Amino acid sequence: MVKKILRSVQMTLPCSMDE
Numbered sequence: 001m002v003k004k005i006l007r008s009v010q011m012t013l014p015c016s017m018d019e
Helices: 002-012
Strands: none
Touching: none
């Protein structure tokens, strides 16, 4: 569940927020 949200956010935000 959280992974799906994180993936959605990563697509919207830059990879820099990966950390």
